[in-house]
Amino acid sequence: MRKWLFFAPLAIFLGVSVFLFTGLFSDPWTRDSALLNRPLPEFDLPDLMQPEQRWNRELLTGEPFLLSVWGVWCPTCKAQLGFMTELKEQGVKVVGLYYPLPVDPAFGDHFSLGQLQRDVQRELAYFGNPYQFNILDENRRLSLDLGVSGSPETFLVDANGKIRMHHVGDINPRVWRQKFEPAFEQLQQVGLAYQGAQP
Amino acid sequence: MIPELGQLALTFSFALSLLLGIVPLYGSYTGNERALMLGKPLALAAALFAGLAFVALAYAFYTDDFTVINVASNSSSVLPWYYKLTATWGSHEGSMVLWVWILTLWTAAVALFSKQLPLLMQGRILGIMGWIGVGFIAFSLFMSNAFERSLPYFPVEGNDLNPLLQDFGMIIHPPLLYMGYVGFAVSFAFAIAALLSGKFDSTWARWARPWTLAAWMFLTLGIMLGSWWAYKELGWGGWWFWDPVENASFMPWLVGTALIHTLAVTEKRGTFKSWTVLLALATFSLSLMGAFLVRSGVLVSVHSFATDPSRGMFLLVFLLIVIGGSLLLYGLRMRSVRSQARYQLFSREVMLWGNNVFMLTATLVVFLGTLLPLFHQELGLGTISIGEPFFNAMFFYLTIPFSLLLGLGPWVRWKQQKWQPLIPPLAMIAVAALIVAVGLMAATQSVQANVALIGLLLGAWVGMSALGEVGQRIRQFGQGLAGIRKLSASHYGMTTAHIGFAVMVIGIAMTTTYSVERDVRMQVGDTVTLSGYEFTLLDLYKLDGPNFGGEAADLKVERDGRFITNLHAEKRFYTIQRTVMTEAAIHARLSRDLYVSLGEALPGDAWSFKVQVKPFVRWIWLGGLLMAIGATWSLLDVRYRRKVLRRAAAPSGDDQSDAKKELAHA
Numbered sequence: 001m002r003k004w005l006f007f008a009p010l011a012i013f014l015g016v017s018v019f020l021f022t023g024l025f026s027d028p029w030t031r032d033s034a035l036l037n038r039p040l041p042e043f044d045l046p047d048l049m050q051p052e053q054r055w056n057r058e059l060l061t062g063e064p065f066l067l068s069v070w071g072v073w074c075p076t077c078k079a080q081l082g083f084m085t086e087l088k089e090q091g092v093k094v095v096g097l098y099y100p101l102p103v104d105p106a107f108g109d110h111f112s113l114g115q116l117q118r119d120v121q122r123e124l125a126y127f128g129n130p131y132q133f134n135i136l137d138e139n140r141r142l143s144l145d146l147g148v149s150g151s152p153e154t155f156l157v158d159a160n161g162k163i164r165m166h167h168v169g170d171i172n173p174r175v176w177r178q179k180f181e182p183a184f185e186q187l188q189q190v191g192l193a194y195q196g197a198q199p
Numbered sequence: 200m201i202p203e204l205g206q207l208a209l210t211f212s213f214a215l216s217l218l219l220g221i222v223p224l225y226g227s228y229t230g231n232e233r234a235l236m237l238g239k240p241l242a243l244a245a246a247l248f249a250g251l252a253f254v255a256l257a258y259a260f261y262t263d264d265f266t267v268i269n270v271a272s273n274s275s276s277v278l279p280w281y282y283k284l285t286a287t288w289g290s291h292e293g294s295m296v297l298w299v300w301i302l303t304l305w306t307a308a309v310a311l312f313s314k315q316l317p318l319l320m321q322g323r324i325l326g327i328m329g330w331i332g333v334g335f336i337a338f339s340l341f342m343s344n345a346f347e348r349s350l351p352y353f354p355v356e357g358n359d360l361n362p363l364l365q366d367f368g369m370i371i372h373p374p375l376l377y378m379g380y381v382g383f384a385v386s387f388a389f390a391i392a393a394l395l396s397g398k399f400d401s402t403w404a405r406w407a408r409p410w411t412l413a414a415w416m417f418l419t420l421g422i423m424l425g426s427w428w429a430y431k432e433l434g435w436g437g438w439w440f441w442d443p444v445e446n447a448s449f450m451p452w453l454v455g456t457a458l459i460h461t462l463a464v465t466e467k468r469g470t471f472k473s474w475t476v477l478l479a480l481a482t483f484s485l486s487l488m489g490a491f492l493v494r495s496g497v498l499v500s501v502h503s504f505a506t507d508p509s510r511g512m513f514l515l516v517f518l519l520i521v522i523g524g525s526l527l528l529y530g531l532r533m534r535s536v537r538s539q540a541r542y543q544l545f546s547r548e549v550m551l552w553g554n555n556v557f558m559l560t561a562t563l564v565v566f567l568g569t570l571l572p573l574f575h576q577e578l579g580l581g582t583i584s585i586g587e588p589f590f591n592a593m594f595f596y597l598t599i600p601f602s603l604l605l606g607l608g609p610w611v612r613w614k615q616q617k618w619q620p621l622i623p624p625l626a627m628i629a630v631a632a633l634i635v636a637v638g639l640m641a642a643t644q645s646v647q648a649n650v651a652l653i654g655l656l657l658g659a660w661v662g663m664s665a666l667g668e669v670g671q672r673i674r675q676f677g678q679g680l681a682g683i684r685k686l687s688a689s690h691y692g693m694t695t696a697h698i699g700f701a702v703m704v705i706g707i708a709m710t711t712t713y714s715v716e717r718d719v720r721m722q723v724g725d726t727v728t729l730s731g732y733e734f735t736l737l738d739l740y741k742l743d744g745p746n747f748g749g750e751a752a753d754l755k756v757e758r759d760g761r762f763i764t765n766l767h768a769e770k771r772f773y774t775i776q777r778t779v780m781t782e783a784a785i786h787a788r789l790s791r792d793l794y795v796s797l798g799e800a801l802p803g804d805a806w807s808f809k810v811q812v813k814p815f816v817r818w819i820w821l822g823g824l825l826m827a828i829g830a831t832w833s834l835l836d837v838r839y840r841r842k843v844l845r846r847a848a849a850p851s852g853d854d855q856s857d858a859k860k861e862l863a864h865a
Contacts, residue, residue, distance in 0.1 A: 020515055
């Protein structure tokens with residue numbers, strides 16, 4: 001019995017390495033997402049800058065786009081604005097989903113829309129504005145439905161309104177080249193065909 | 200041309216390490232003395248060539264050679280020259296070259312400073328170090344080539360160094376940390392050599408002890424610097440984050456701490472033999488595991504390098520060979536070992552055993568906290584995250600009994616100790632600790648029964664008991680100066696390190712309890728008051744640095760109308776990497792830090808500020824520094840040097856008598 005006890009460390013190590021091995025092949029940044037290849041959840045939300053304009057799922061179909069969940073309170077979101085603006089100039093449609101954060105939770109869930117609009121405008125003017133428009137997730141319901149766990153998060157949505165890809169973390173040149181670009185170009189082809197098929 | 204030479208040098212170092220892995224080991228099995236003698240020159244040459252490779256890479260960074268991919272993606276021409284040099288190890292590829300160089304340096308050091316080792320043992324140790332070198336150099340050469348060029352098309356400007364790494368702390372943090380990680384390879388090689396020879400007398404422990412202490416000292420300093428850097432550079436005043444990468448360095452530290460304590464038992468008493476070997480294997484294994492976790496992308500962390508499954512695969516196979524192989528050898532060889540254990544329940548052996556229990560429980564806590572999310576996910580149970588509250592609570596409960604034991608341990612003799620003689624001095628120390636703790640609290644804050652009081656009590660108990668014990672030993676050795684001189688350096692080292700622990704516990708308890716912070720909106724001329732300090736915003740202006748722009752704020756701090764200091768905080772925007780960095784303004788005193796960081800620009804020419812007063816936060820790093828000083832002091836012990844001379848005079852056979860002498864000494 002005592003003899004075999006000296007093999008216990010080996011057994012423990014081998015057990016751990018099985019997990020390390022399987023862990024290698026599952027990228028923690030992309031784990032989730034029950035939403036992949038499902039349509040965007042239903043929503044009806046106002047535009048951030050012109051609240052009388054309302055957006056819903058149907059209005060977003062027709063061409064592939066990036067849905068970027070962000071907020072002025074999120075430093076990494078700022079960091080990606082520059083590169084995403086370059087993407088916009090290359091013809092990538094980027095839609096923002098603004099995730100509001102009250103400045104002080106003690107004041108309740110209220111935020112001043114005018115103040116928020118000014119903050120957003122100021123930030124976008126300083127770092128670059130990649131967004132075609134921003135949807136204001138008033139009660140954070142859509143973010144919840146999308147399973148957003150932290151910002152920034154970006155979803156690639158195809159022309160039919162289906163979610164094709166999900167990324168947690170910033171969009172930088174490397175992520176774009178390696179992850180998004182091939183899929184996006186393919187979807188663009190499909191999207192053109194889709195538009196062609198519509199009378 | 201230079202990068203190619205660098206790569207060539209690294210290849211040479213690879214070949215030399217391969218020879219080092221083969222020739223002396225061959226010699227150790229055939230008894231071929233010439234093969235054994237080759238170990239030293241091979242180790243020195245491998246270190247030389249690895250050093251040349253590192254210099255070549257540093258040169259490429261210094262001269263902005265953007266044809267090298269590694270340089271182009273981690274440096275830029277506008278970077279100040281010193282950051283260009285530190286960018287050498289700012290990326291995964293470059294840091295591997297540094298890692299390899301440090302590993303070959305340790306190997307060379309073993310070859311140079313092991314004259315007292317029997318040639319056979321020396322050959323085995325160098326051979327094992329050679330094989331570890333082969334693994335890491337192969338990883339660097341084949342899986343993460345730092346010298347790769349992007350010819351013929353190369354960028355005219357680099358991508359700049361990650362702004363987080365543009366800091367003094369970052370210049371020395373990785374080299375120190377690697378010195379620690381890789382240094383444990385030496386204790387590992389000693390343990391394997393002992394396993395191969397089948398001899399587990401106290402000699403291997405004595406030889407391994409100074410090396411383990413040195414590695415532990417570097418690791419301690421590396422972790423401290425990392426913590427200090429995070430505090431300064433991440434901008435919100437935290438000093439430990441339980442981030443997977445921090446945990447990866449903390450685990451070998453904990454087990455390494457256990458190891459330096461059991462090495463003492465094995466050296467002086469000849470017991471705990473199999474246990475000490477296992478700890479030596481585990482310490483380096485955990486260092487390797489840390490390297491794997493950081494560089495494979497299995498865990499998500501702010502520190503992680505670019506993830507690449509093929510790299511992870513290579514490292515995992517390497518782990519399986521090194522750790523799996525050594526643990527298999529351990530299982531096979533250890534069946535025959537018997538310790539002649541003769542000690543009572545109340546003895547120093549049992550005290551040190553207690554130390555091990557706590558150290559390993561702490562390791563287990565960190566291990567589970569770090570890897571449980573991975574297990575959970577791979578078992579298909581979904582994503583969970585284990586954060587600070589878990590670690591903090593566990594460590595809080597572990598620290599209390601551990602500190603009580605630490606105050607008692609050094610007083611207890613080997614073999615057996617009677618209770619009665621210890622009661623008067625320890626009772627006095629307990630009373631004194633109570634007075635000091637409450638006094639210190641009354642002097643800085645109001646006296647309350649809280650975590651800070653517990654921390655102060657424990658810290659005072661450990662610190663005063665360490666001082667009292669050293670005082671008592673000195674008195675035993677003789678009057679005044681004679682006694683002071685007679686006590687060994689390693690004893691002073693131990694006392695210093697224990698006091699370091701006490702200082703750190705006090706720092707942690709006071710900071711976590713009494714830190715105050717406020718997020719405020721300030722315009723020029725506004726004043727905010729926080730625990731008696733009045734912070735006035737004097738000026739706000741635009742910044743214009745070499746590779747960054749941004750905003751800066753000047754503040755004035757007063758207390759009771761008395762001027763304390765001026766503070767200068769910055770919010771930098773690094774233009775190439777498009778990253779925002781907070782440069783906090785810190786005014787440090789032993790009793791408190793004033794910490795101001797710039798938040799966001801607010802409408803109406805105002806900014807949001809985070810203002811913090813953090814009492815005793817310096818004590819945390821001071822404690823770490825004392826621990827490292829303690830380790831260094833122990834290393835200076837004549838014991839480790841005298842042996843060289845004695846052994847040179849009398850080649851073998853005085854091991855037993857030596858051990859006996861030391862027994863009598865202790």
